[in-house]
Amino acid sequence: MKQKILLCSDLDRTLLPNGHQAESPQARLRLQRLAQRPGIILAYVSGRHKALIQSAIREYDLPLPDFAIGDVGTTIYQITDNQWHPWEDWSKEISQDWQGINQAGLAKLFADITPLRLQEPEKQNRYKLSYYAPPELDWENLIPQLAQRLQAQGIQASFIWSVDETAQIGLLDILPKRANKLHAIRFLMERQHFDKSHTVFAGDSGNDLEVLASGLQAILVRNAQEEVRQEALRRLPPEHSQQLYLARGGFMGLNGYYSAGVLEGLAHFFPETRAWMETGREESAEEETAQSCAIYRSCKKNDSYLYVESQDDFSRVPGKLLEMLGKLEFVMRLELRPEISLAQANIREVMQMLREKGYFLQLSSREYRRS
Incomplete structure (x- = not known):
């Protein structure tokens, strides 16, 4: 099995387009596509506390991460089934x-x-x-x-x-002393068994400099201030000169600011990820293929429906999600095609989630959750 990639990224003015520069319209959409790949483990690394990270995810429609390093490296959360679990081992590590x-x-x-x-x-x-x-x-x-x-x-x-x-x-x-972004990332790498060659960090500001110049594969987005760019280069040891990528724009027609710069740098270190960000002919052909599914209504959560690939097969659905939905009532079997419409969901999104995750959850609020 191919080793997964751990993508660690700062939020404000790195993934979040909340600086003065304009965002490429397609950048976050491509980020969403990338994050759905099973080969990507996503970790947000931010000065924000938990509630502000969650607020940013909602406001900017960011993918839900697998991990969140918050409060400038003083907290680590693992996110499963939309539940945020603090790592107490990390608190013990830094408390001394x-x-x-x-x-x-x-x-x-x-x-x-x-x-x-x-x-x-x-x-x-x-x-x-x-x-x-x-x-x-x-x-x-x-x-x-x-x-x-x-x-x-x-x-x-x-x-x-x-x-x-x-x-x-x-x-x-x-x-x-031990509570910083760099140490937190290395702690995460150790506990999740990622080496340097399969880890990459993206940032934009002075509080990212320690990681940017650490020798980890790192990306400095194009909208970073010139002083930060020069300081990162000054701190970078000569033996690590190939480990820092400065986004410059032009990749896939994007401008290199914010998430566009993250995608550009990721493709630099991991060229195979470019295909994961785009809709190529092969994927388009796959999407055009009809896909059958079974639809169930939750008896516990009003107006919520679960789509699975095969009737009575819930093997790919997380246990906590099934517990949340309670008893499921079979509604129908349906053949999905890109040209048909669904009242409460995007048909292509449903088909993609079924292919990649094995299920799709349709909620009454028109929101759906991924795990």
Whole structure:
């Protein structure tokens, strides 16, 4: 069996088109197609907390990931059947660095530093202390002063400085030394048995620099600021010069910004993925083929229908999904063709999901979930 690819990507201004540059209209659609492939394991790596990651997924119609590294690397979730399960082993891994002191205790050590303003409570957690600051802050001199105060308490910490160019505000995150995006990705790689040759990271900003210059295969999207681009190249050791790809646009007619840059870089490191992003003749021919299915109505969840390939065969349907639906009542057998219409679903989407996953769930809200 061919080794799967672990695609780790930042969200804001990497996959999310929430910067100043224009998004290629087809980019996120191609990302959706890619994420449906069984050969791709998708992990979001973000400074956002769980609720904000979920909000971004809904707002921008992003594919549901297999994993989410949140809060600038201080949390890891595994997502199965739309349930988010925190990895307690990761919390134990990083807790040693703060000597039992939480973020509120650490904040007292910096109460006299006026340029720093605490971020909202929901943006803090047990192992993440976050501040706003003026974007022009002399952080290169300030951070060593903060580190000295922590070291006097025996606390090992890392500092991540970045600038939100859209809001024009500086962001400073103070984390346990081991709690960072790079260590979290490597922890995920180890636990899921991915090596460097089958892992790739995509990012855009200063808080991605450690990963971009780490020697992991990495992508810097085209909309990254020039200072970030130059700093990534400066930090990159000569022996890892082939491990960083700078998106430049032109790939598949896309402009290289946001998810277009992620796709471009992924195809650079894994050329076989290009075919997974496009509708080629072979796939079009496959879609034109008639496909039979059996449709069941959920007796537990109103106006919800489950499509499976064969009548009374639920072997490819996740157990938790079957539990959620409860007793299923057979409705009909149906031959699906691209030219017919369904009242509550896209026919091609249904056919594709049946081929790739073995089932399709139609919900009353016109939303459907993938697993």
